Amino acid sequence: MAALPDLYERMRFIRRFEETLLDLFSQGKLVGTTHTYIGQEANGVGVIDHLDPEVDVVFSNHRCHGHYLEFTGDAYGLLCEVMGRAPGTCGGKGGSQHLCKGNFYSNGILGSIVPVATGIALAEKQKGTGAVSTVFLGDGALGQGVVYESLNMASLWRLPVLFVVENNHYAQSTPIELELAGSIPARAEAFGICTAELDTTDVEEIHAAAGRAVSHVRETSEPFFLVLHTYRFSPHSKGDDTRDPAEIEERRTRDPLLVAGARLDSAEREAIDARVEERLAEVVAEAEAAPEATPEAAVL
Amino acid sequence: MAALPDLYERMRFIRRFEETLLDLFSQGKLVGTTHTYIGQEANGVGVIDHLDPEVDVVFSNHRCHGHYLEFTGDAYGLLCEVMGRAPGTCGGKGGSQHLCKGNFYSNGILGSIVPVATGIALAEKQKGTGAVSTVFLGDGALGQGVVYESLNMASLWRLPVLFVVENNHYAQSTPIELELAGSIPARAEAFGICTAELDTTDVEEIHAAAGRAVSHVRETSEPFFLVLHTYRFSPHSKGDDTRDPAEIEERRTRDPLLVAGARLDSAEREAIDARVEERLAEVVAEAEAAPEATPEAAVL
C-alpha cells in the first residue's frame, strides 16, 4: 500500500507523460489520436494501487494511459507504442487505445470492454485465482447497453468485477446533462450491486474508498461499482475543446496534484518532480531512438 | 373505457383464440412457431383499452397475439397470417411474430423493439400527435442492453413511451432467478423514470393502474414503466414445458378469466362465452377457406 509521496510521484509521472504526448503531437512526432488522463490521475492511481499486476486484471478504455502506467509501470513500451516504434507494447499495432501487457488490456470501442471484463472475472473465478477484474469506464460509456447486461450477469453469477466509473462530466463534447438521465450509482444498485460514490480529487480519499471496494470484491467474490466524479483539464483528444474556459480554470483549483502536493513538504515535492522529469526525459530519448515498427511485422 | 363484461369478453376471446391455435398446431394445420398469451390476457386487455388505435402506437414482441387482438380487433387477419393464408395481415410473410397493421407492430428479436418504440415516440412527439408509444416486453427481454439505452433516451428526451414489462417469471425454460438480478422497477427508476408495479391477475386493477400510467405519459409526455407480474399457463411456444405442474396448477387458481368471470353473473358470462365461441368458429372457418399465400407475392 503506497504512501502519499509515492502516490504523488505516480500521478505526477502520468501528468507529465500525457503533457509530453501532447507536445510530441504538436511537433508532429505522433500521429493518430490520443486521449490524455490529465486531471483524472488520482482515480487510476488510487484504485490500481490496490491491485496486484501479477494476479489481478485491468481492462481499460480509450483513455487508458494513466491506468496502463500505474498498472504496468511501462512508460517506454507505451510511448513507443503511441509513436509507432517497434518496441511498443503491441509492436505499434494497437496504438494509444489498444494496449495489452500482462494482465492489462484496453480497447477503443466504448462499453464493449465491460462484458469482456465480466468474462475475465468469470474465468478467474472458475480457475480460483482470487483475481479481481477491474474495468474503467466513463460517464459517456454508460450509454452503452452492454454495461447493464454485464451488471446483470456480474450480479447474478457473483463475479469478482470492480466497475470503476470515472465521471468527468463530458463525453467528448457532450455535457453529461445531455447524455445521461437519472443517477449513476442507482443504475448498478438496480442490479443488486453494492456501490460507492466519491466527488473528490484527493488521491488519499480515493485510495481509501478504492481499498474498501477492492477488498469487498476480493473477499466476497461479488461485483462492486465505484463511481468517481472527476474532471479532465485537457481536451477530449488532441484538439478542440468547446467547454467554458472558466469552468476548466475553476476545476484546476482542485487539481489532484495540487491537493496531494500541498501535503508534501516542498523540498520533497521538488525532488519528486525532478525525478519524474529525469525519468521521463530518459524514456522520451530512448523512444525517439527506437526503430520504427516495420511492415514485415504487420504481415500475417 | 370498457366495463367488466367487455374486458372479460376480450380476454376470453384471446384465450380461446390461442387455445385454438394450439389445437390447429396439433392437427398440423399450422407450422412454424407460436407463443401463446394464455394466462396473461388481463395485461394486454387492461393496458390497451386505454389506447386509441387511430392515434397511439403499440410495439409488441414474440408473444404478441393478445396485444394484436386487443389493439386491432383483427382475428381473421391474424389467424390467416399464422396459417400462411393470403389474407393474413402481412400476406403470410411475417407470421406469428412479425405483425403490422395500422399502428401495431411486432418483431421477434427480444429487446430490439424497445429502441424502435422509443424512436416512434420521438417522431410522434416531434409531429405533435399526442400519441403514446407502448412497448411490451418480458422479464427475459430485460436482459437486453438496448432496453437500458432506450430508458436513458426516453428519460433524457422526455418521450411519450409506456414501457410495459410482463414478468411471467420465465424466459423460455429459464426461471427468473437465473436470468435477472436486482429489482425490475429500480432498473427504470435509476434512469429517472416513474414506475408502478402490480402483482395481480385482476383485469380491473390492471386497467386502473394502466389508466394512470397512460394518462401520465399522455399528459406529461414523459415515459412510464409499468411492471405487471403475471404467469403463463401454456408452454413457452408449442412444446415442452419443464416447469413444475404443481406450480402451474397453483397459478391457475388465479386465472384472470376466473377472477373476472366470478364478478359477472353466470348467465351473462355464459352468453359471452357462447358469443366468443361463435365468433371464433366463424373466423376459423373463414381462415381455413382462405387461399394460401402465393409465391408470387414473395418475389420482389
Place this chain on the structure above:
Amino acid sequence: MSATTQRRCVQVLNEALHELFATREDVVLLGEDVLDPYGGAFKVTQGLSDAYPDRVLTTPISEASLFGVAAGMALRGRRPILEIMFGDFIALGMDQIVNGIAKFREMYDDQVTVPLVVRTPMGGRRGYGPTHSQSLEKLLLGVPNVCVVAASECHDLGALLVHAVEDERPVFFIENKLMYGRPSRRPEDGHIGELAVREAGGEYPALTFSGNAFDDASATVVTYGGMLPVVLDAVTELILEHEIFCEVVALSQLLPLDLDPVLESVARTGALVTAEEGTLTAGVGAEIAARVSELAWSDLRRPVRRVAARDGIIPSARTLEDAMLPRVEDVIDVVLALEGVRS
C-alpha cells in the same frame, strides 16, 4: 444400416460435447436455456449440465455481451463454447466479433489468443419466419482472423466440433436446424449411398462426391452445411433423369477458405456452380466464384454460376418460404443451363 449411420446429428454433436467435457477441464459452455432437463432449444446440450453443473451456465438474454463474456474467458485460458439459440442473433454480437474477438490476437501483437467456439444453428425451411430462419454466416466472411466452420450431416461432426474447441482461433461453428434431426451419414467404403466420396483437407475437411468414380463429369457443385442434402438430391436426379454427372464438394471450412478440393474438381469438370441457402448477394458463393475464376481461369469452360436464396426476407408461410429458398430444382436448372454441359 449400420449403427453409425443411425445416429442423428444432434446426438453426434451432443456426444462430442460430452467427450470434450470429460477430457478437458477448461471447457465451459454458456448460452440461453442450456440447462437440463431442457438442454437447449435444439437439445444439443442435453445431459451436460446434469453431468457438469459448474461448467454449464445458463445466461440472461444478452447476446451482445455473451460474445464479450466468452471472449474474456478465452483470453484467460478457458475454452468457452457459446451457444447462440438462433443464428439470426449473431447480428447482436457483431461489434464484439468484429472489434474484439477477431482483433485481440493480432492487435495485441500475438500476446494473446481467443480460443472460443460459437455454436449456432442457421437455416430455414421450418416456417420460423424472417428473424429465425436466416443463414447469416455470410456476415462473418468479411471478418479477418476468425474461422467459420459449417457442419454438414456427411462430415464427422464430432471431430469438427472437437477441433473447433481445440483451435486457438475463434471458431464460428455453424449448425443447421434441419440437420439436427437427420441421421449422420459418414462415408463407408468410400461411399455415401451411391456416391463415391473423398475427404481432404486439414481439421475441417471437404468432402468430394462423385456419381461415376471421379471419371469425367460435367460440373462441380460446391456447397456446405444444410444445403448439402439439397445438392445431393439434385445431382442424384441429374444422374437418374438426365444422365449428367456432377461432382459435389461439401466444404466444412468457409473461412479461411481453402479451395484446393474445389480447384481439383474443377480441373476435372471445367465448370463450377456454388450452392448455398443464404441470400445471393455477397454470399459464400461470391467469394468462391471470385477466387475460382481467378485461380482456375484456364480450367473453366464457362462462368461460375451461383444458386442461393433470393435477396429478400424469408417469409413465414411455407409456400412463400419454399419459393424463396434454393431448391433441388434450382440446382438442377442451373446445371442444365450451363452451356454445353456434358451429358
Place this chain on the structure above:
Amino acid sequence: MSATTQRRCVQVLNEALHELFATREDVVLLGEDVLDPYGGAFKVTQGLSDAYPDRVLTTPISEASLFGVAAGMALRGRRPILEIMFGDFIALGMDQIVNGIAKFREMYDDQVTVPLVVRTPMGGRRGYGPTHSQSLEKLLLGVPNVCVVAASECHDLGALLVHAVEDERPVFFIENKLMYGRPSRRPEDGHIGELAVREAGGEYPALTFSGNAFDDASATVVTYGGMLPVVLDAVTELILEHEIFCEVVALSQLLPLDLDPVLESVARTGALVTAEEGTLTAGVGAEIAARVSELAWSDLRRPVRRVAARDGIIPSARTLEDAMLPRVEDVIDVVLALEGVRS
C-alpha cells in the same frame, strides 16, 4: 480553378444538409456530438443545430439503439439522418440493421417504408488504429433490402446525399475520412483534370474515367469512395510511366449493385480490376468479380483481379498501416501483371 472545385467535400456535405433542412420539415439529424459549436467529430453537421435546434439531437453513446430509434422515426414519417461517428461502430447496429431496418418493409408486406439515412465515415490512413480505421461497408452487402451509397470526391456529393434522404429505402451513406478535407472535384467540360469523364446511372451514378477519350484501353478498374484518388493516381502513373491506358469506373451505389457501367467498360477493355480499401475476403470486389465474370464472360480476356487491404487488422503505426492498406503501387502492379496487357 473554379469556385466549385475549391469547396472541400465536408463543406459540400454540410451545405447539402443545410439545404435539406431548409426544404424539408421532416428531416431530422441525430448522432453523437453533433451540436454546435462542435458540429460533429468530422464537422459535417456544423451550423445545423444552431439553425434548427429542434431537429438536431445529440445522443448518448448508444449506437445499437440509435439505429432502432432512427428506424422508429422513419416508420412514423420522419426522415432521420443518423450520424455514426466512426464507420467501425456500425457493427454495434447490425441487429437493428439486419433484423429490423432491412426487414420491416418486406416482412410487413409493404405496408411501411423505412426511409432513413445512416451517414458514417469509413477508412484508414490516419493512424487511428484497429477500431477506428476500417472500411466495413462490406458487412452491409449481404443484407437484402438496404441501399449502400459510397460517396467519392468526384461525385456530386450534395446530390447524392439529397437523393439518399429522399429515398424510400434505408440508405447507408458511406463517407470517407480523408475525403472530407479534399476539394470536391466535379467534371468540367466532361473532364476531371486530364481524364475524360462520363456520368451514368440513376440517383447514385457511376463515373467512368478515361485517359484516352474512351479509345482502346487495357483494363477497367472499378472502385469507389476513398479508394478513388488512389486509383486515379495509379492510372495516371500507368499512362505517364508505362503508356498503359485504363478506364476507371467509380461506383457510388454499392447495393443494390448496378454494374452496367462496368460491363460497358469491360466490353471495351476486356479486363477488370477491382480496388477497394477494405480487406480482401468477402469485399465489394468479390461480388463484382462474381457478377462480371458471369455477365461478361465472353468479353473478359483474363480473370478479374482484386486489389484490397490484407485480411487482418489495421495497425496504428503509420508504417504498418501503409503496408496493410492498398496503395497506388498495388493497383499499378496488378494492372501490369495482367497477362497480355495492351500497352
